[in-house]
Amino acid sequence: MTTAPEPFGARLRRAMNTRGPLCVGIDPHAALLADWGLGDDVAGLERFTHTVVEALADRVAVLKPQSAFFERFGSRGIAVLERAVADARDAGALVLMDAKRGDIGSTMAAYAAAFLGPGAPLRSDAVTLSPYLGFDALRPALDLAAATGSGVFVLALTSNPEGPEVQSAVTADGTPLGRHVLDRLRAENAGAAPLGSYGAVVGATLAAGPGGGPGGLAINGPLLAPGIGAQGATAADLPRVFGDAVGDVLPSVSRGVLRHGPGVAALRDAAAREAGEIAQFTGAGA
Template sequence: MTPSTAVGSFAERCRLLTAGRGPVWLGVAPSSRWLTEWELPDTVPGARRYCEITLEAATGLLTGLKVQTPFFLRFGTAGLDLLAWYARAAGEAGLLVLADAKIGDADDTMRAHADLYLGPGSVVGADAVTAHAFLGLGSLGPLFTYAAGTGTGVLVLVRTSNHAATEVQGAPHAGGGTVAQALAEGLTRLIEAAGWERAGPVGALVGARPPESHDLVGRLPYGVLELPGLGRPGRTVAEVVGPALARTEPLLLPVTTGALRHGPGVARLRASLARWQEDVRTAFPPSQQNVDTGINDFRDDPVKRPA
C-alpha cells in the first residue's frame, strides 16, 4: 500500500491523488504476449523487468496501477512473491494498486481472500481488489467489512466488457430489468444501508458500451467507479468517459494495450500515458475539469510531462 495509507480510505486516497494526476491508470499484464513483444524472457526475471519498466513509467505521473494477478500467479509461488514485491514497490513510489483478481466465493471464505490481497497485513498488500457477486452480493459481505476496517477497497464487477458476459449479466432478472441493473441497484442499497455513501470501501466496474453504460452508471452514484475501455479498438475516449460526465466520485480509467504497445522504452511508454491523460482531460467540458473525479487541468504540472 502507499505511504499515504494514513489518509483514510481507498476512496479518499484515490480522490487525493486523482485531484492532481487525473484518473488514468496503467493496466499491468506481464503475460506471455507482452513479455514476448517487449523482447523479454517469459520467466520470473523477465516479468520482474517488465514490472520495473512499468513502475518507472508510472511513478510521479499516474494515480495507480491495475494489476492483472493471473499473469503473476501463473509462475507459482515465485510469481506471488513478485506480485507482493511489485505492490510494495508501487506503494513506496506513491502509486495506488488495484489487484484485478476478480475474486468471489461463499461468505465464510471471503476473509481468506482479504488476507491474501487487501491491506498492509496481507500477502500482496494491495489498496483494492476486484470481486464478482455470482454467488450473491451478500457473499461479499465479509470482504466489504474487512475493507472498511483496513482502509482498502472492493470494486464489484457490475458489467464486464468481454463478449461472453452478455448472456449472464444482460439476462433478465427475476425482479425486473437485467442482472447487471439489479446488481447495481443492490450495491447502491447496500452502500446506503452501511452509511458508506462518501469515501466508503465499495465501488464498481462498468465495462458496458452506450447506452447500457449510461444506464448502469446512473444507478451507481457512490464509490470509486472503474470504466475500462481506453485504447480498445472501436472505442473512443468520449464513449468511455461519457457516462461519468456528471459524476463527482473518483474515477478509475485503466489503459493497457493502448499504452503498453509503446513499450518497453520508459520514455515512450511514459509519453503515451501522458497523452492518454490529456485525451481524457479534454473529453470533459471545462466546467467538469476540476471536480472530484480527478479530471483536472494538469498541463502546467511538471510531473505530468513525459520524462
C-alpha cells in the first residue's frame, strides 16, 4: 500500500518550530550581484546562489528563490536554479518557488507540474500563485499540491503599493477581492492539522489590523509576510497586522539578510538575528 506524502503544512509547522519562523528570499538582481563584487552574468548568478544555499539551507525554515532572476539568463540560469532547489532541499530547507503563476486549464496544470510534480527538475515544496484569473482556475495546482504533499501561497493582500487597486475591488456580494481569496483558502484548509497546506501572501506592511472580516486573517494555513526591512515593516508590526493569526506567519526577508554577503558566516549571523527577532513577536520557533 502506498503511503500518502506528509502534507506541506505539517512539514512547514515542524520547520518553523525547529528552525525559526523565517523565509529568506534568493533574489540575485543586478544591484545585489554588484554589491557582492560579482558580475551580472551566469557565473555571478551561480556564485551568489551557491553561497546563499551553502550558508542558509541547513538552518532556515524556508528558502524562496525568485524565478525571474534566474529566467533572465535563459537555460543556463534555469540550470543554476535547478541545482539550487535540489541542494537546498537536500540540506533540509523547504523551498518555496516564487513564480507567481496563474492561468487556466491545461496551462495551469503544466505550471503546477513544473514546480510541484514528482521528478520535475524544479520540484519545490511550494509555489506562489496569482488568483486573478479566478480562484477556481488554480484548481490543477491545488489538487496536485494535495496529491504530492506540496503547498501553495496565493496572492491575497500583498505588500506592494499598487496591490489595493485590484485587491480592494469588491466581488458581486460586496466582499473585497483580497478577503475573498482568504475566505477561499480558509475553506480549502478546513480540518487540516497542525496547519493547512494552502497559504496566502499577506504583506506585513498593511496599514490596518485584521478586523473587518470573519476570522480576521486566519486561514488555518501559513501566511507568507513580505515587507519587513526595505519596504518599511518590522517584526514588531506582525502582532498588529496579523492578530490571533500571528503564530501562522512566515515572514519573508531578502535584502535584510542578503546585503550581509558574500561571507557565509555573515549571512548566517544575519539570518539568525532576523529569525530571533521575529520569534519574539510570533511565538514560533526556537
